[in-house]
Amino acid sequence: MPIKAILTDIEGTTSAVSFVYDVLFPFAASRLPGFLREHQAAPTVAAQIEAVRAEAGEPSADLDQVIEILLGWMREDRKVTPLKALQGQIWQKGYESGELKGHVYPDAVAALKQWHAKGYRLYVYSSGSIQAQKLIFGCSEAGDLTGLFSGYFDTTSGGKRDGESYRVIASAIDVAPQQVLFLSDVTAELDAAREAGMATCGLAREGELEADHPVVASFDRIDVAAY
Known part of the structure; x- marks a missing residue:
């Protein structure tokens, strides 16, 4: 069955891990106390504060x-939904002020544009919130790339190492799993996607990726038509 949709991870796949850990995370951590104190009464912030209390017991x-x-949680790099939501709100202010620009590898930009032009439906699945995903691509160094994507998925669809999450996504986009190509730099995520029936391709941006999957060093090495 030919590939109809491409589902991509962000960190280590379309974007440098260093951008997330060396730029985004410190930016959010330094501003989080002041942001919560200033905006704690705002409904979108208050809801996440309650969610933190619930998650932490x-x-x-x-x-x-x-x-x-x-x-x-930030220090532990916990993939907790209320944390990701609040980080996204803080990053939004940084992008809006011009303090932040999303990093997307040039080869990823070029391939995503080519695939979109060829009619492939493009989706994002990241542990970062949907808001944060849209900001990285919408305020990227290469300009606004959000028009290339048909949808975004985060941990509200399930964990990225759980095969059921990929079945949920395939159902949501109304494409058979066998017609979805998933891209990631994490072997456990590739394994989960394959368990759900998806085609897979690993990205080894920095060093090697030990995986029983096709592995490439950059997006320009991916031949979607060969799947």
Whole structure:
């Protein structure tokens, strides 16, 4: 069955891991306390503060405790939905002010544009929030790339190492798993996508990727028609 849709990871795949860890995470961590104190009454922020209390099992935590919980999760690189949502809101302000520009590899930009022009439907699946995904591509160094994508998925669809998440996504986009090509730099994610029936391709941007999947060093090495 020919590939109809391409589902891509971000960190280490379309974008440098260093951008996330050396730019985005420190930016969010340094601004999180002030952001929460200033915007705690805003509905979108208040809802996430409550979600942090629920996730941490600390229903009576005050704001200072919530901030410490969130900073701890950041240090541990926890893939927790309320943390990702709040990071996304902080990053949005950074992108809007021009302090942040999303990093996307030039080869990824070129391939995504070519695939879109050829009629492939493009989707993103990242542990970062959907808001954060749109910001990276919408405010990228290469300009606004959001018009290339038909949809975005995050941890609200399930964990990236769980095969069921990929079946959920295939159902949501109404494409048979066998007609979806998933791109990632993480072997466990590639394994989960294959378990769900998807075609897979690993990205080894920095060093090697030990995986029982096709592996390439850049997007210009991916021949979608060969799948």
